[in-house]
Amino acid sequence: MALSGAGRLPSKEMVKRRRLLRIEDIITKMQDDKTGGVPIRTVKSFLSKIPSVVTGTDVVQWLMKNLSIEDPVEAIHLGSLIAAQGYIFPISDHVLTMKDDGTFYRFQAPYFWPSNCWEPENTDYAIYLCKRTMQNKARLELADYEAENLARLQRAFARKWEFIFMQAEAQVKIDRKKDKTERKILDSQERAFWDVHRPVPGCVNTTEMDIRKCRRLKNPQKVKKSVYGVTEESQAQSPVHVLSQPIRKTTKEDIRKQITFLNTQIDRHCLKMSKVAESLIAYTEQYMEYDPLITPAEPSNPWISDDVALWDIEMSKEPSQQRVKRWGFSFDEILKDQVGRDQFLRFLESEFSSENLRFWLAVQDLKKQPLQDVAKRVEEIWQEFLAPGAPSAINLDSHSYEITSQNVKDGGRYTFEDAQEHIYKLMKSDSYARFLRSNAYQDLLLAKKKPESEQGRRTSLEKFTRSVCCWRRVRMAAAFHPRGGFLPAVGKVAGGQAPHGPDAVLLTVPTAGPGPGPADPTGRRRRSTSADRVSLRGDLVTVKEKE
Amino acid sequence: MSPRHRQMATEALHENETLASLKSEAESLKGKLEEERAKLHDVELHQVAERVEALGQFVMKTRRTLKGHGNKVLCMDWCKDKRRIVSSSQDGKVIVWDSFTTNKEHAVTMPCTWVMACAYAPSGCAIACGFKQFSCLSLPSSWDYSGLDNKCSVYPLTFDKNENMAAKKKSVAMHTNYLSACSFTNSDMQILTASGDGTCALWDVESGQLLQSFHGHGADVLCLDLAPSETGNTFVSGGCDKKAMVWDMRSGQCVQAFETHESDINSVRYYPSGDAFASGSDDATCRLYDLRADREVAIYSKESIIFGASSVDFSLSGRLLFAGYNDYTINVWDVLKGSRVSILFGHENRVSTLRVSPDGTAFCSGSWDHTLRVWA
Numbered sequence: 041m042a043l044s045g046a047g048r049l050p051s052k053e054m055v056k057r058r059r060l061l062r063i064e065d066i067i068t069k070m071q072d073d074k075t076g077g078v079p080i081r082t083v084k085s086f087l088s089k090i091p092s093v094v095t096g097t098d099v100v101q102w103l104m105k106n107l108s109i110e111d112p113v114e115a116i117h118l119g120s121l122i123a124a125q126g127y128i129f130p131i132s133d134h135v136l137t138m139k140d141d142g143t144f145y146r147f148q149a150p151y152f153w154p155s156n157c158w159e160p161e162n163t164d165y166a167i168y169l170c171k172r173t174m175q176n177k178a179r180l181e182l183a184d185y186e187a188e189n190l191a192r193l194q195r196a197f198a199r200k201w202e203f204i205f206m207q208a209e210a211q212v213k214i215d216r217k218k219d220k221t222e223r224k225i226l227d228s229q230e231r232a233f234w235d236v237h238r239p240v241p242g243c244v245n246t247t248e249m250d251i252r253k254c255r256r257l258k259n260p261q262k263v264k265k266s267v268y269g270v271t272e273e274s275q276a277q278s279p280v281h282v283l284s285q286p287i288r289k290t291t292k293e294d295i296r297k298q299i300t301f302l303n304t305q306i307d308r309h310c311l312k313m314s315k316v317a318e319s320l321i322a323y324t325e326q327y328m329e330y331d332p333l334i335t336p337a338e339p340s341n342p343w344i345s346d347d348v349a350l351w352d353i354e355m356s357k358e359p360s361q362q363r364v365k366r367w368g369f370s371f372d373e374i375l376k377d378q379v380g381r382d383q384f385l386r387f388l389e390s391e392f393s394s395e396n397l398r399f400w401l402a403v404q405d406l407k408k409q410p411l412q413d414v415a416k417r418v419e420e421i422w423q424e425f426l427a428p429g430a431p432s433a434i435n436l437d438s439h440s441y442e443i444t445s446q447n448v449k450d451g452g453r454y455t456f457e458d459a460q461e462h463i464y465k466l467m468k469s470d471s472y473a474r475f476l477r478s479n480a481y482q483d484l485l486l487a488k489k490k491p492e493s494e495q496g497r498r499t500s501l502e503k504f505t506r507s508v509c510c511w512r513r514v515r516m517a518a519a520f521h522p523r524g525g526f527l528p529a530v531g532k533v534a535g536g537q538a539p540h541g542p543d544a545v546l547l548t549v550p551t552a553g554p555g556p557g558p559a560d561p562t563g564r565r566r567r568s569t570s571a572d573r574v575s576l577r578g579d580l581v582t583v584k585e586k587e
Numbered sequence: 588m589s590p591r592h593r594q595m596a597t598e599a600l601h602e603n604e605t606l607a608s609l610k611s612e613a614e615s616l617k618g619k620l621e622e623e624r625a626k627l628h629d630v631e632l633h634q635v636a637e638r639v640e641a642l643g644q645f646v647m648k649t650r651r652t653l654k655g656h657g658n659k660v661l662c663m664d665w666c667k668d669k670r671r672i673v674s675s676s677q678d679g680k681v682i683v684w685d686s687f688t689t690n691k692e693h694a695v696t697m698p699c700t701w702v703m704a705c706a707y708a709p710s711g712c713a714i715a716c717g718f719k720q721f722s723c724l725s726l727p728s729s730w731d732y733s734g735l736d737n738k739c740s741v742y743p744l745t746f747d748k749n750e751n752m753a754a755k756k757k758s759v760a761m762h763t764n765y766l767s768a769c770s771f772t773n774s775d776m777q778i779l780t781a782s783g784d785g786t787c788a789l790w791d792v793e794s795g796q797l798l799q800s801f802h803g804h805g806a807d808v809l810c811l812d813l814a815p816s817e818t819g820n821t822f823v824s825g826g827c828d829k830k831a832m833v834w835d836m837r838s839g840q841c842v843q844a845f846e847t848h849e850s851d852i853n854s855v856r857y858y859p860s861g862d863a864f865a866s867g868s869d870d871a872t873c874r875l876y877d878l879r880a881d882r883e884v885a886i887y888s889k890e891s892i893i894f895g896a897s898s899v900d901f902s903l904s905g906r907l908l909f910a911g912y913n914d915y916t917i918n919v920w921d922v923l924k925g926s927r928v929s930i931l932f933g934h935e936n937r938v939s940t941l942r943v944s945p946d947g948t949a950f951c952s953g954s955w956d957h958t959l960r961v962w963a
Contacts, residue, residue, distance in 0.1 A: 062871065062893040107891040114930060118891060121914050244936050248955070251677065251701055252767060252783060252807065253827075253851070295609040301841065302616040311879040312627045316862075317635035320877070320884075320905070321923055323860045325639070327904035332948040333963070334642065334906060342687065343650040343949040343963035350948070351669060372817045404817075408774030410793030454837055464818060 061155055067127045070102055071147055078102045083144065091221045093131060093144040100140045116140050124246045126154055129232035134183055134240045136232070146225065152233040154247070160237050163204065164267045166193040168234055170208035171215075185241050207270055233267070326369060330362070364484045368476050371468040375400075383484070387475045395432035396463050396471065399425045403460045407453050415451040422448050426459070436462060624882050632875070632884045636923035642906070645919060645929040650949065651961040653684055655691055660953035662768075662940045664714075666707045669946045673714045674959055675702035681716050683744065686951065686961050693744055695752045704739070704768045708775040713743045715759070715778055717766030737762045739769045739780050741792055760790045760797075767809045772836075779822060779836075781808040787824050789836060801834050803841045810854045815861045823864050825852030831866050831876060845876045847883045854898040854941075858922075859905045865922075867896030873910050875922065887920040889927060898940050903947030911938030911952050917962070933960060 070078050078098045083090040096119070103115040119138030122128055123145070129136055131144045138145070152158070169190040172182055182190065197204060215223060239245050311319075329335045342348050353360065359379045367374040367383075374380040381397075388394040402425070406417045425434050426444060436444065440462050447455040475481055658678035665672055670687040679700035683693035697718060704717030720736040739760035742752055760766070764783035771778055772789075777798065781787045787801040787808055806827035814821045820836040831852055833843040850869035857864045863877040863884070871892050875885040887908065894914035901908055907928065908920040917931040917938055936955035943950040949963040 066893070103891070108889070109891045111930075113932070114891060117916070117932065118893075118914070121894070244956075252703065252765060252809065292606055292609055295606070295613050298613050299609065299616060301844070302613065302620055305843070305881065306616065306620050306623055308881060310624065310627055310881045311877075312629055313632070313880055313884065314630045314635065316877045316880045316884060317630060317632045319879075320632065320858070320860075320863065321636060321639060323862075324904050324906045324923060327859070328906055330947075331902050331904035331906060332946070333647070333902045333950075334904060337948060341948050341963055343961060348687070351946075354946070375817045404773075408772075408776055410776045411791040411796055411798070412793060457837070461818070 063122060063125065063127065064153065064155060066107070067122065067147065069106065070099070076102075076106075080147075089221070090131070090144060090224075092225055093146055094128075096130075096139045096141050096143045096145060099128070099138060099145060112140060124236075124244060126152065126232065126236035126246070129228070129235065131228050134231075134235050135243055136235055136239075146228055146232075148232055149226075149229045152229060154236070158233075158237065158265075158267070159247075160234075160267050162193060163197065163200075163270060165189070165234065165238055166197055166204050167207045167211065167268050167270065168230070169193065170204055171211050174208060174212050183240075189238065207268060211268055330366065359484065361485060361487045364481070364487075367481075368485075371464075371472050374472070374475075383480065384472070384475055387478055387480055388471055390480075391471070391474075393471060395425060395434050396467050398432060399434045399456075400460060400463055400467065403456045406456070409453070414453050418448060418451040418453075418455050421456065434459075434463060435466075624880075627880060628882070632923065633925040636925075639923055641924070642921055642928055647919070647929065647931060647962050649933050649960045650963045651686055651689055653686060653689055653959040653961075654957070655682055655684075655694075656680055656957045656959075658957060659936075659955040660939060660957060660959055661701070661703050662705045663942060663951055663953045663959060664705055664707045665942055665944050665951065666711045667709060667945050668711055669944050669948065671707070671711065672951055672959070673705050673707050674940075674953055675705040675716055675718075676957070677701050679718070681705060681714070681742075683714060684959075686959075693752050695742065697753075701765070704766055704780075706770050706778075708741075708771050709773055710775050711744075713741050713775055715739055715741045715769050715771065717760070717769040717780060719765040737765050737782065737784075739766055739778060739790070741778070757792065757795070759792050759795050760788060762786070762788070764807070767807065768811050770811060770813055772813060779811060779813065781811045781824055783807040785826070787811055787822075787834065799836060799839045801839055801841070803832055803834075803844075804828050804830060809851060812856050812864065815857055815859060819861060823855045823857065825855040825866055825868075827851045829868075831855055831864070833878065843878060843881060845883060847874060848872070850895070853895065856900050858901055859903060865899050865901065865908055867899040867910050869895035871895055871912075873899055873908060873920065875908075885922070885925050887918075887925060887927070889918075892918065897938055898942075898952075900941055900943045900950060902943060902950075909941055909943065909950050911941040911954075913937045915954070915956075917941065917952055931962065934958070 069075060071080065078094045080092055080094055083093055099119050100112060100115045103109055103118055104112065107115075107118070109115045109118070116138055119128075120136075123130070123136040123138050126136070127148050128138075128145050129148060130139075131146050169182065169186060172186075173190070194201060215226070218226065237247055332341050337350050339345075339349050339353075340347055342350055354363075357379065359377075363377070363379070367377060367380040374384050381401075385394055385397055388397050399421070402421050406414065406421060409417055422430075424430055425432050426436070426441070426448075436459055440458050444456060444459045447458075653672070653674070656674065656676040656678070657680065658676045660674055660676050663672055663674040670685055671692070672684045672686045673681065674684065675681045679697040679702055681695050681697070681702055682691055684691055697716075697720065699721040700718045702716050702718040704715075706715045708714065717739045718737075720738070738758055741757045741759055743755050743757075745752065745755070759778055760769070760780045762780065762782035762784045764785075766780055766782050768781040769778055776792050778790045778792055779787065780790065785802070785804045785806060785808060787804075788797055789799040789801075790796065791798050801824070804824065804826040808824050808826040810826075811822055811824040814823070821833055821842065822836060823831055823833045825831045829846055829848045829850060829852060831845045831848075832841045834840070835842050848866065848868040848870055849872075852866050852868045854867040855864055856866075858875070862879055863875055865873055865875050867873045871894060872886050872888040873896050874883050874887070876882065877884045887910070892912065892914070894912050896910045896912050896918075898911045899908060901922070906922055908922050909917060910920065911917050915932070915934045915936055915938060917934075918927055919929040919931065920926070921928050934952065934954040934956050938952050938954050940953040941950060949961050951959055951961045953959045
């Protein structure tokens with residue numbers, strides 16, 4: 041098949057295909073005189089003329105004007121991409137980029153456009169390189185990498201080189217018949233085609249495709265076409281065709297499902313756009329001060345300053361005012377933050393209603409268990425919180441209780457969904473609201489400072505041991521206590537026993553629950569005293585009971 | 588016509604009629620749904636957002652460049668510790684980095700494998716990889732996609748220098764086509780996967796058992812994201828059928844669906860409140876869908892952006908949407924106003940993956956140029 045020219049008069053089919061691809065739409069418009077395309081000229085140079093070229097500057101200007109691009113850098117980048125894809129090329133360079141200067145570019149012939157699904161074989165490439173060596177033109181001299189490629193191909197195709205040589209000769213003959221100017225143009229377009237499919241080493245190969253999408257973009261049924269119309273045995277040997285996903289015919293069942301779905305959607309209560317907009321704006325505005333990419337983080341963004349102070353502060357047990365403030369944004373916020381959760385738990389303990397949060401946490405934990413452990417945990421939760429005479433009985437309405445006791449029989453991970461939702465709503469509307477009004481929370485929010493004298497005395501070791509030994513509870517990721525079961529409320533354990541004996545062991549996981557001892561009725565923390573004895577053995581700390 | 592023939596003819600007609608009438612019923616319902624939704628469309632987000640203060644001048648730069656992959660980086664994920672990262676590439680390599688120091692802490696190479704998805708476990712003690720493995724005897728030519736295994740494996744991270752990371756690997760998920768995405772739920776014990784076979788699935792890591800499967804996409808599923816709620820049990824997925832679907836993890840049912848993109852949806856990500864999500868598509872646009880309004884509420888596009896968006900993520904407040912594109916750039920969008928705030932150059936090939944860090948102090952992008960960059 042003969043190579044077509046600059047493609048000024050495309051067929052209807054080509055026009056249709058182009059509209060589907062924005063890049064081709066742009067390239068077509070760029071070449072259109074009538075709608076203010078880039079001026080395409082023939083330029084005089086030394087002894088000859090350079091036909092059908094545009095300058096980089098003109099292309100960049102056109103892109104800026106027609107695609108509303110303000111920054112020339114962006115236009116140059118886009119221009120380079122269009123070149124790299126193979127729609128426009130520098131006439132004197134194998135490397136396909138765009139420069140904002142007087143460099144000359146030419147438009148690629150639609151025959152060579154990527155949308156034609158070219159996957160040229162090495163035989164074609166060999167024919168091309170071979171053909172180039174047959175022509176005595178300085179501008180057609182092989183670049184180093186091309187010479188290397190040719191040498192490799194000669195070795196690879198040693199046995200059929202005669203065939204390739206003949207094809208190359210045939211091509212040269214065809215080319216010679218053409219008009220000199222036309223040949224200049226065609227030669228350059230052909231070279232640009234190969235620059236895309238066999239790029240200069242180090243350049244991006246834009247023909248590489250997303251492996252997930254290859255199946256659909258390539259057409260396994262079509263025999264790969266040759267640039268030079270060569271058909272040979274190797275192409276007859278069809279590669280392994282993957283049966284593309286068989287398109288299931290829509291069944292009546294499918295449509296019935298769709299109808300059910302649509303009906304559900306129609307019945308759905310939706311919010312008006314104005315309300316939704318207000319909500320999105322309100323959320324964003326509330327959190328903007330917490331967004332380090334908008335409001336610079338204090339003391340600094342570690343990625344910018346190379347200082348991890350910010351992360352160290354976040355790991356510490358003393359929450360910043362900003363962090364405490366966030367707990368007040370929504371119930372989820374306090375549940376998300378380990379430190380916040382602990383504060384809330386402590387508050388609930390003071391109100392003797394911690395079983396609600398502990399139940400909620402236990403159910404969250406249940407959902408994270410491996411399948412094999414689920415049934416056992418379901419039973420444990422039931423016993424601890426819901427069974428008649430449960431030690432940490434939670435308050436459920438009879439309907440919810442009924443559903444839950446039914447679910448327990450099956451013992452799946454969603455057994456307590458209904459109950460959990462109920463308890464969540466209860467805590468949110470009741471305890472959480474009170475917590476936010478409590479002295480404990482307000483003190484943290486206003487960052488009430490502790491008396492000066494006390495702060496001065498503490499050394500870092502004391503601070504560490506204080507944070508560890510004031511804790512009487514075992515704190516592990518799963519919120520379980522070493523003897524099994526759930527976190528008992530301080531002072532409120534079945535049988536009235538202390539949670540653990542004198543030699544209980546505490547894992548000092550750095551992010552483990554921190555902090556000060558149980559709140560006294562006024563919500564203030566209890567001070568540590570030197571009477572608290574602690575010994576450190578590597579990672580494990582033995583807590584000695586204070587009483 | 589004999590009575591028998593008449594009966595058969597009537598039945599045949601009835602059969603055909605039912606399908607056709609069902610189809611037309613569905614069409615009319617779609618029309619009605621559109622009408623109902625349009626009634627609530629009283630204003631555009633960007634119009635209401637006019638009163639919001641404009642963002643200042645944006646200066647974001649590459650703060651770290653991670654080099655070590657020998658091929659296209661396809662996926663990455665952050666560890667909850669805000670600095671570690673796991674990344675995977677097309678040559679089967681999976682690397683765990685401390686991106687703050689740029690040190691590589693773990694690496695494993697799976698021969699003849701495309702690792703298209705990877706995820707960090709919430710505990711930080713394991714990673715998961717979704718991959719497609721080929722027989723090593725016949726390296727894939729550009730035509731052979733039959734492949735052998737489409738799996739998701741979990742690797743515990745060990746600091747024992749002598750132990751090979753691959754030693755304790757656990758095979759968790761199996762699909763009938765490539766795995767495009769994988770994510771742990773809020774536990775190390777469950778993994779959610781999306782596949783080219785058109786389905787998503789929830790797996791129990793310990794036993795490898797399938798807990799729930801999600802059918803509904805009409806083509807490859809390319810991405811998924813779990814809702815950020817503490818109590819929620821939903822996730823959103825996007826596919827080559829141009830649809831974004833929201834699923835109930837408990838029942839396996841699709842609860843909401845959105846179909847406004849004009850091409851494959853490559854990436855979906857929830858807005859931080861969980862009330863909305865963004866998507867990035869091959870149609871060169873990103874869109875915002877609100878779950879309460881049950882419709883698309885914003886489009887992020889420009890005439891000059893003509894290449895597909897491969898991955899999107901929100902900044903912590905949801906004000907910014909970072910989107911990586913196939914034109915090697917990252918565009919930063921003002922979510923509320925709909926305008927582009929900044930364009931970031933740096934990668935030398937397509938940006939394939941992008942995630943904001945857990946505390947929002949930075950975001951990381953991975954590219955076909957074999958590198959990852961952390962921006963702040």
